[in-house]
Amino acid sequence: MNMSKDSFKNLFSTFLLIASVIAFSFSIFSIMKLDGFEERLNALELSTSEKIDKLSKGLNEEIGAIKRLISGGGVIEKYLVARNFLENSENDLRLILTELQENPERPYFRIFVAGSSEVWIGFKNNAKDKKYVYQKNFKPGLSEEKFFYLKAPLLETGYTVTLTKDTYIRTAMPDSVYLLFFGFNSAKIVKMPDIEVNNISRDFNLYVPGK
Template sequence: MKSKIILIFISVLALILSIITEIRMVNFKNYSQKQINRLSNELNQKNSQLEKDINQMNSYFKPNGLVEKYIVSNSLLKKQMDDLDKILTQLQSEDRTGYIQIYIIGSKDVWSSFKDNNGKYLFQGNLTPGLNPYKFYFFKSPNIKTDYTYIIPYNSSFKSGDPSKVFFLIQEPGQSRLLKHPDINIQNISKDLNLYIPTITGN
């Protein structure tokens, strides 16, 4: 009789434990499902936001988009600033200064440079056909310094990739003249271009 009671008790206890375990499993399953759903929703939201961001970025790079407008605006602003520099450079009253401008004939760019007597480049670059806007001051300084004004020593050297295409527009105190590149290497612009510099030549 006792053994039957013990068996019944064990059976009931096992059933109770089984039910408790099942309940825990169901609760754990429900909790896990909720977590999965929450993470899935968060992931979907992030994916949706990422797609919006990508679409917005793509719209920036479309024709007439923000990036193109920025590039165009920046180019226009740079051109306007360059034009302003050119205007300021050309409008200066310079009867008492001495400077050189370079005129390139033909249809191709010509590389040209000025160096000081230590061999340091003061200017170098490809100059376009026609009268270039750069002014190289060998006597006194410009009233307004711009990106197109350079101050060079009177004993600077000049070199060109094609001297036959180079003419010098020389502004000296009280006079101006046009001079073709001489058939020599220009080691000293004052001597080789016969520049009039009151404080040096004394004329």
């Protein structure tokens, strides 16, 4: 049976209509799918942006805290100043306590270095000892140390040194070294006669009770 032209046209029109509906449906589906993807993308972008902002804020806070610590007047500076103050105070206190020890029955001597150069001086309890009980390079001027040669000091500090009446002294530059003796309500100053003194009591004619 032959199809008339009108029937063919109707069939073709119906096909086009169905195809258009299907195409439109796919378009709507694609648009909806694209909208959903865009929403997820926007949500991801927002979440990422919030995380970056939070991280940036945290870093800025840490940087600010570090700046406050190391800046002038910051915690670290205050700590260093306080520590330096305490160390200096401790040294000064030890020096003050050393200076306050004036007991006629506990004689001592101090070193005075003339000139502008440091001078090495070593001390032994007696000339036969092989080991120095105290030695250092003394700066020009009066020593901070007090060397007690009969009795130990009433209070030990970093500036008190206990020796014996038979103390042996050696120095590299005797012409620059003087000893100032204090005790028994008297004082005397002597110059190192040579690079060594074998016995301070005998060589400097010091008063020793009982002898």
